[in-house]
Amino acid sequence: MSVSASENVTKLAQMAERKILKGLNISFEEHARSATFACGGSLPFHATPGKFGATAQECAGESVHENVEDSAGIKDGEGPEESAEEGVEEYSEEYDERTLNAIDDVQVRFGISGQGYCVNFGQDGPSKDFKYLLDACQPASFGRGGEAVLDEKYRKAGKLDRSEFATNFCPYEAGIIDVLTQLLVPEYKYRNLNSIKAELYKLNIYSAPNGKFRPHVDTPRNEYQIGSLVVSLPSKHTGGQLTVGNSSADSQSVIFDWSSQDKKQPACIKWAAFYSDCPHEVHQVTAGHRVTLTYNLFLRRGVGHIAESSPALDPTQLPVYGALRDALEVPSFLNKGRVLAVYLTHRYAHTDNQLNFLPDSLKGADMALWTAVRALDLTCKLVPIMRAEHWSGKQTDIFEPEFSSLGETVTGGYVMSIDYQWPGWGHKIPKDANITWLNGKRGDLGELQLAYATHGNQPEVETHYSYAAMLILVPPYSERGNSDAASAEFPADFWDASSLDSDERLDD
Ligand SMILES: O=C(O)CCC(=O)C(=O)O
Ligand SMILES: [Fe+2]
Structure with missing residues (x-):
């Protein structure tokens, strides 16, 4: 190649690089506020399932308290709050930050009084009573023209309203709400509303072969609602990816794929959160069941803004x-x-x-x-x-x-x-x-x-x-x-x- 030809190639490469940098800068600056329109993550279970929470057997009413020592030398039934020396709390060295951030198996309790069920969702997926949960679910509707509509071509899923089940899963305890508060709270929407309240909304099951929710935008309950949180409980399925688009940049979207692809990794809880105005879609579930808890996210006053205004304080x-x-x-x-x-x-x-x-x-x-x-x-x-x-x-x-x-x-x-x-x-x-x-x-x-x-x-x-x-x-x-x-x-x-x-x- 002649000198001038190689110079030209270098110049072209530099121009291409400059163009990419310019594009990146525009997308960063122009969308600095809206760039983080969605986020998500994974939560591992405790290494020893049920060590700090109930196990599937306990959930099903079978006693597992046999007073045997586990590998950390902690007797079953003895929590870190119990100590030989009165008034002194002792923590096992094993109770490190990772342990603090890991979560217990998730239980879902439902059914009428006296005849209820409890399904345990742990590393191995749902416990055997899952079939009763499937039976208990009603077809999920969606809003169209201000009305709740059932249309399986648009949305095919089962649902339990929040009044019909209870769960021990707590997004605050899991640390999700701290992340959302730092990442998604809009800086200047309301001067003093700097925190997030997550309100449990539904349990949904999207089942093969046709479970899906075609592209839509969630309807905010009031002006304080800023978005939605979806928590996926471990349950083997394929398909069912959640695609979330950016309302202020058509070309941007994020895909949350919680299908059971990586068989080597232990199952964990997955979650995603996004602003209310983001168009999103649940793709077709082609095998298994995709089980989720959904939460509405509202702005409210948080740390640093609650003097004289917290209803929780007397x-x-x-x-x-x-x-x-x-x-x-x-x-x-x-x-x-x-x-x-x-x-x-x-x-x-x-x-x-x-x-x-x-x-x-x-x-x-x-x-x-x-x-x-x-x-x-x-x-x-x-x-x-x-x-x-x-x-x-x-x-x-x-x-x-x-x-x-x-x-x-x-x-x-x-x-x-x-x-x-x-x-x-x-x-x-x-x-x-x-x-x-x-x-x-x-x-x-x-x-x-x-x-x-x-x-x-x-x-x-x-x-x-x-x-x-x-x-x-x-x-x-x-x-x-x-x-x-x-x-x-x-x-x-x-x-x-x-x-x-x-x-x-x-x-x-
Ligand atoms: O399950 C999901 O990932 C999202 C569900 C959804 O869009 C909804 O319930 O409005
Ligand atoms: Fe939605």
Whole structure:
């Protein structure tokens, strides 16, 4: 090949490579949010089936508790929570992370009271009572034009509604919901809904020769539903692949093939999850039975966003609730009414109002206090407090009535370069505000609130840190407990009239 011909080949190869990279970049950038439209995985069973859970025999009512030692030296019936030394929990070395992540055989219980069955799904597939589960299933319908339709050409499957069976399989315990929360929760759909609730929906069996569900999109139950989770229980079958397409990129799809192809691998639980708007299809099952549990996935508040809003928490059971309620009943406690101020004890990004999810994101003692205060119907507010230092050395605490972003002021514009001039941030805490501080601030919890250039004899950068605090309006003793006290507001001049006036600015 001549030099120029080989140069041409190199150039062509480079061009082709650039084109591929460009395509990849477009698909990454353009679809960064929608690229992960589906995900899935496998969950192994415990190496010794039934070691930590019930076995097929137990499930069928046969006792297997013979008090024999297994290979790890653990006697059957003795869990890691039982220990020779009272009050001390001992864990077998075998109880490592892999063991923690492995799951028990899955049991499905169904049937009428007193005559029910329990099918065990383990490494060897379903136990012998599986035929009763097949019998118990009803034909599965699907939604068409707002109606539930039975049409075997479109969907051929059996189903049990969630009211007709019970299972010990728990997607939270299995770690699936943690994965989905990190992978599928859309960042900005709702500000505070950062977690996933998986609601068991159906058990389905797609059986050969015609089991299938032709392409469709699931109908969300409400605006909080973001997707579906399908969990495949071990049961030999061929075909039945689940294809999930990306609603925002026609060409993209993912195939989840749970058919029993790899005979050398022990059977395990397989799962897939995808957004509600993804078109998907269950291909024809050509042999065996494909057994699934389906879950509807809803957004809800999760860790970091649940202060005062979790229905699972009873605020009156918090120790601080009782302490505060008892204090309020004492006539001499802040008798004339005061503002009780508490510096928060955890770090928050309180000077960034994009990241600042306060009060939802309060933690620990701060969350407990806020929740208790609100349950006691007291008016309270979170504010940033900053120590302002006069150039003469005089110090005063100032605050803003709302959280703002670093460098941005609520009362003015952006802080510009100044020369020994007060930058316009904050209100002086009024002397007559009757503030009682409950605690002192923790120096390490300050967040950079202001940074600005000063140019006196030599240019410098001044920095000021603020500390988040909770201000609680405690009504006078005579007004406590009546309904008006619950709606009491901070006096208007608490936030306004206390602004630093010009003769208090640092350049006076
Ligand atoms: O079984 C599956 O993989 C998906 C089932 C499905 O699409 C549905 O139940 O809506
Ligand atoms: Fe579906």
